[in-house]
Amino acid sequence: MSDTQPSRGSSDVLHVLLLSTSYPADVADWRGVFMRHLVAALARRRDIQLAVWAPPGELPVTATSITTSQEATWLKRLMAAGGISHLMRSGGVRTLSTPVKLLRMIAAAYRRHHTVDVYHINWLQCALPLPRNGKPALITVLGNDLKLLRLPLMRHLLRRVMRRRKVAICPNAEWMHAPLLAAFGDVAEVIPVSFGISPRWYAIQRTLNIQASKRWLVVTRLTADKIGPLFEWSHDLFHHTDRELHLFGPMQEGVTVPDWVHYHGAATPEQLATDWFPGACGLITLSRHAEGRPQVMLEAMAAALPIIASRMPAHASVVDDGVTGMLCDSTEAYGAALMQLEDANTNRRFGAAARDWAVREIGTWDDCAQRYTRIYRGLIGNDSIE
Structure with a gap:
């Protein structure tokens, strides 16, 4: 001030x-x-x-x-x-x-x-x-x-x-x-x-260890449009694999969550910032919901998390495809994005670019x-x- x-x-x-x-x-x-x-x-x-x-x-x-x-x-x-x-x-x-x-x-x-x-x-x-x-x-x-x-x-x-x-x-x-x-x-x-974005997200120091755990996060209200094709596209890529899909958010439409998804219910920003963002591979959103500029995506990028998102205007205005994250319009593109961002060096490069964008464009x-x-x-x- x-x-x-x-x-x-x-x-x-x-x-x-x-x-x-x-x-x-x-x-x-x-x-x-x-x-x-x-x-x-x-x-x-x-x-x-x-x-x-x-x-x-x-x-x-x-x-x-x-x-x-x-x-x-x-x-x-x-x-x-x-x-x-x-x-x-x-x-x-x-x-x-x-x-x-x-x-x-x-x-x-x-x-x-x-x-x-x-x-x-x-x-x-x-x-x-x-x-x-x-x-x-x-x-x-x-x-x-x-x-x-x-x-x-x-x-x-x-x-x-x-x-x-x-x-x-x-x-x-x-x-x-x-x-x-x-x-x-x-x-x-x-x-x-x-x-804006709270300074605490910029202060997060990632402790990524992909060899120990491939944890991917989804933070959203649970409605059919907000979930989109997440469960369908993720089934073969997460079920019975070494990947983990962790879902956070309030249940608002009685969505059925598969048993292979780790559903935690609603989480506070403090829990996400302290317990989950530092060690995650990235944030996933395959929403079909008409939204402005999803705040959780901005916070994840400030925390140096790469983003995998459905290809829609709200996401394309945030994610620089191939630089700060990956935009997907098919199961194949989604699987390729997971593979690419599970390379540790690629993940860190995308995460650093995401944080730089958030500092420069959002503050x-x-x-x-x-x-x-x-x-x-x-x-x-x-x-x-x-």
Whole structure:
């Protein structure tokens, strides 16, 4: 943090209301961990006065919660049910009633919090109840948000809200720039902004011993789309071999895990960083899920782990194929990637390239907070928006 930043209470301090429907309950909670890091990084800045509306969880002392106790109780239950996106995918009557109640709560939060220079809104749908006060908004976008645009009237309603103010739409990956520009380019700036990476991942020292163990890691929520062809493609390559496939993540769709897979359930970042990342061959993700820039991939690369990933835009925007990892679109390509990255020298070379890329292109959460702050100031007219 620069010593030239103004003190809190200065006229140069921006009052930011950050709104999110996900936030971890405590340090052991895997849900919405990236939001805790973002809030902490923004709260560390002396040129930001941060108010937060989100599910209950520990906030930095320099951030203020504006969530009421009633809202906190309801949001806590929503998080326990898997979050709003999971509920909408699950179907049923709650698919209609829950989003309506959520939007009403968000609208109430906007109405009662008047001291704001810039809204920092996580997820497109949370912008729908913005008040008609003309105050600018930065809206972050993940891959799931693009599916939202297929709903009837959704694009029209969002455009209507955006026309009333200056807006920066900030997807966390470049591949979303084109579709968002096509949908909103005439009413908003579209500026991709990468999330940050905690320094602890950069500090990991790998102790790879491929001769002793060929451990490959998969860290994901367990849904059919997130698992993709993992079990099918891995069966002959892992079952009854010297390879081990270790799977971490919460069960969200009743996916059947084969008995040859080492399934550990949800794991905390501390467990992954301490017990698993240092000795692993690499991280595997064969997801078919529409996602922005998967945070676990960034953390693995910062830890100098090579990546094996399905060939899709979200992964291709992170993995430099043949340099920091391997992109696969068939069982044969997947098997070849495993073989290549189980050569110790190749593995270390790919891992070093992955870490170098993460340092150069992503940086830390403080770097991310600086990127957002630059956009805040552009939105209120103090600086360039980019």
